[in-house]
Amino acid sequence: MKTLRELIDEGQTIAAHRPWPRAxxxxxxxxxxxxxxxxxxxxxxxxxxxxxxxxxALLDEARKExxxxxxxxxxxxxxSVGRLHAPAIRLERALRDLxxxxxxxxxxxRAWLDHGKWPVLRPLGKTERVAAxxxxxxxxxxxxxxxxxxxxxxxxxxxxxxxxxHFRFTASGETVVRLEERLGYVHKGTESLLxxxxxxxxxxxxxxVSGDSTVAYALAFARALExxxxxxxxxxxxxxxxxxxxxxxxxxxFGDIGAICNDAAFAMLHxxxxxxxxxxxxxxxxxFGHRLMMDCIVPGGVRADLPGxxxxxxxxxxxxxxxxxxxxxxxxxxxxxxxxxxxxxxxLSAKLARQFGCGGYVGRASGRAFDARRMPGYAPYDRLQFxxxxxxxxxxxxxxxxxxxxxxxxxALVEQILLALPDGPVARPLPAANAAExxxxxxxxxxxxxxxxxxxxxxxxxxxxxxxxxxxxxPVLEAAIEGNIVADFPLxxxxxxxxxxxxxx
Amino acid sequence: xxxxxxxxLVHGPLTEAAPAADAAALAELAAQVNAAARRRLGRTLSxxxxxxxxxxxxxxxIHALNNVLYDLERFGMRFVxxxxxxxxxxxxxxxxxxxxxxxxxxxxxxxxxxxxxxxxDCGRDGGVFAxxxxxxxxxxxxxxxxxxxxxxxxxxxxxxxxxxxxxxxAERGAxxxx
Numbered sequence: 017m018k019t020l021r022e023l024i025d026e027g028q029t030i031a032a033h034r035p036w037p038r039a040x041x042x043x044x045x046x047x048x049x050x051x052x053x054x055x056x057x058x059x060x061x062x063x064x065x066x067x068x069x070x071x072x073a074l075l076d077e078a079r080k081e082x083x084x085x086x087x088x089x090x091x092x093x094x095x096s097v098g099r100l101h102a103p104a105i106r107l108e109r110a111l112r113d114l115x116x117x118x119x120x121x122x123x124x125x126r127a128w129l130d131h132g133k134w135p136v137l138r139p140l141g142k143t144e145r146v147a148a149x150x151x152x153x154x155x156x157x158x159x160x161x162x163x164x165x166x167x168x169x170x171x172x173x174x175x176x177x178x179x180x181x182h183f184r185f186t187a188s189g190e191t192v193v194r195l196e197e198r199l200g201y202v203h204k205g206t207e208s209l210l211x212x213x214x215x216x217x218x219x220x221x222x223x224x225v226s227g228d229s230t231v232a233y234a235l236a237f238a239r240a241l242e243x244x245x246x247x248x249x250x251x252x253x254x255x256x257x258x259x260x261x262x263x264x265x266x267x268x269x270f271g272d273i274g275a276i277c278n279d280a281a282f283a284m285l286h287x288x289x290x291x292x293x294x295x296x297x298x299x300x301x302x303x304f305g306h307r308l309m310m311d312c313i314v315p316g317g318v319r320a321d322l323p324g325x326x327x328x329x330x331x332x333x334x335x336x337x338x339x340x341x342x343x344x345x346x347x348x349x350x351x352x353x354x355x356x357x358x359x360x361x362x363x364l365s366a367k368l369a370r371q372f373g374c375g376g377y378v379g380r381a382s383g384r385a386f387d388a389r390r391m392p393g394y395a396p397y398d399r400l401q402f403x404x405x406x407x408x409x410x411x412x413x414x415x416x417x418x419x420x421x422x423x424x425x426x427x428a429l430v431e432q433i434l435l436a437l438p439d440g441p442v443a444r445p446l447p448a449a450n451a452a453e454x455x456x457x458x459x460x461x462x463x464x465x466x467x468x469x470x471x472x473x474x475x476x477x478x479x480x481x482x483x484x485x486x487x488x489x490x491p492v493l494e495a496a497i498e499g500n501i502v503a504d505f506p507l508x509x510x511x512x513x514x515x516x517x518x519x520x521x
Numbered sequence: 522x523x524x525x526x527x528x529x530l531v532h533g534p535l536t537e538a539a540p541a542a543d544a545a546a547l548a549e550l551a552a553q554v555n556a557a558a559r560r561r562l563g564r565t566l567s568x569x570x571x572x573x574x575x576x577x578x579x580x581x582x583i584h585a586l587n588n589v590l591y592d593l594e595r596f597g598m599r600f601v602x603x604x605x606x607x608x609x610x611x612x613x614x615x616x617x618x619x620x621x622x623x624x625x626x627x628x629x630x631x632x633x634x635x636x637x638x639x640x641x642d643c644g645r646d647g648g649v650f651a652x653x654x655x656x657x658x659x660x661x662x663x664x665x666x667x668x669x670x671x672x673x674x675x676x677x678x679x680x681x682x683x684x685x686x687x688x689x690x691a692e693r694g695a696x697x698x699x
Contacts, residue, residue, distance in 0.1 A: 134618055135618075180572050201619045203619055208654065224648075230576075287588070297585070301676075308581065308674070350522075516577070
């Protein structure tokens with residue numbers, strides 16, 4: 017079996033692609049790449065359509081080499097990756113809906129994002145306008161057969177203040193036999209909107225793919241664009257971006273830890289964690305001008321420098337959390353009624369986590385030691401000290417603990433960044449427009465976000481693809497809930513906290 | 522745990538002082554809440570939040586209304602799990618085409634009298650997603666909207682001011698959404 021590097025070297029290399037290599041390959045090399053995924057030599061990072069070309073982003077974890085392979089479709093079809101590697105199935109269903117390229121041999125041929133209601137077909141490919149009032153076939157859900165099984169439909173409008181999606185449970189008494197997700201309700205056509213935009217406007221759209229990860233998305237987009245154009249970002253901006261990313265991680269982890277406990281009816285931790293989250297957001301507003309730090313990262317740098325009292329403000333925040341948080345951890349650890357709900361619930365096997373390349377706390381709670389800040393890695397994390405918390409249990413409890421440990425790591429990172437923050441400008445104009453391609457992998461709080469950008473000679477975005485970590489987390493949630501009781505689903509779901517908007521795009 | 526509970530008993534509450542109702546929101550509502558509605562609602566509002574395609578940013582800030590600093594429930598407002606229990610639909614997002622039917626059905630399931638509050642810049646006119654093939658663009662394109670709360674996303678204080686204006690108007694008794 018050839019390695020990813022060999023497949024790249026034998027393919028037709030695209031020079032204008034940075035920083036990872038990209039090569040155009042034929043059917044044989046394409047099939048060999050699928051083989052690398054199947055035997056788990058490589059991890060799937062993304063799969064998307066670009067006119068009549070399909071791009072496959074892979075990571076050779078052992079050799080620490082990420083790369084893109086591209087396949088040019090004849091007759092609008094290509095050999096399906098999902099046929100042999102299940103994690104690609106939903107990506108390919110979405111790719112077909114959006115680009116109209118047909119994955120030959122795809123085991124699940126149902127539409128995914130296209131619910132049959134849009135006024136167009138194949139919005140990213142050979143677009144065709146269709147009547148909005150056309151007849152729609154019902155979506156066939158997978159079956160579960162057996163004695164005394166019953167179904168529970170949930171959503172798209174859920175009971176809580178959360179995003180919409182449909183869950184169909186088949187249960188035997190209280191036990192979940194099968195969960196099937198149906199997503200796509202919040203598809204906004206973001207990638208179509210991105211095409212043709214100027215970099216600033218495109219950055220705003222990227223920052224609204226998933227509001228909880230606005231910093232991570234803006235960073236991923238900016239880095240991909242900067243890689244394409246060969247832009248130099250001032251050192252101070254690089255460090256300020258990391259500062260924002262860690263604040264975002266802190267705010268989300270506090271929110272999640274509290275919300276998971278709340279779903280186990282332990283409201284007290286929810287209240288305390290909610291307070292911590294609010295303090296992070298207020299510090300972010302004071303330092304960066306926006307509570308969620310939306311639009312604070314721009315291509316070429318960051319929008320504004322810190323105000324004069326920012327260091328003190330952030331140092332206070334870290335000190336306050338350090339004083340307050342340990343008591344909450346102790347409470348979580350010592351409350352038997354809470355542990356009873358989280359320990360052993362919603363177990364995700366290490367095997368599945370590895371196969372699907374689950375990022376973030378979902379992967380790290382099931383033994384997958386992956387963090388995009390480490391590999392492929394990006395500045396300034398190469399100059400920062402942080403540990404990668406890891407658990408093997410794969411249950412709700414492990415996902416809570418990963419978040420707790422990551423809070424501690426992020427606090428330390430904020431301190432290190434404040435100490436080492438270089439002086440200088442915070443933004444630099446982008447270099448002259450040219451047709452080029454760039455890619456970036458960024459560790460958001462939820463996991464690794466892939467951004468791929470192709471610019472046109474006019475300096476506008478020709479095509480941009482953004483892949484949320486949830487693509488590789490939603491499918492395994494279906495497996496993790498099996499055999500659990502229906503009442504534990506909110507708990508499991510919250511412990512995954514997949515993004516609907518990031519996934520539906 | 523006992524120590525923590527004791528601490529919260531002896532310390533004062535963390536909840537912050539209430540903001541004044543938003544003047545612009547009051548003006549938008551001036552003619553929309555009538556006396557009959559007021560009699561039926563008393564001083565409470567039950568809110569059903571509907572994400573109609575938001576990026577989740579608005580949801581995060583709406584969530585914050587429940588935290589100890591903003592404590593929405595002290596004003597008699599609370600989030601409910603079903604539209605059948607709701608007086609107000611708090612709708613976010615540019616209304617994706619895939620969510621349109623669910624939003625309409627949620628509205629139909631809400632008993633009269635009812636109000637619709639569109640939250641965020643997307644809820645007003647689609648925001649950055651306006652013009653997409655996949656978005657209707659603005660809540661008012663689908664439902665009659667009584668109040669807009671702008672922002673991307675609106676901060677909890679802005680949300681609170683808008684909702685307080687709705688409540689004050691319900692008390693004063695003007696207009697009709699019945």
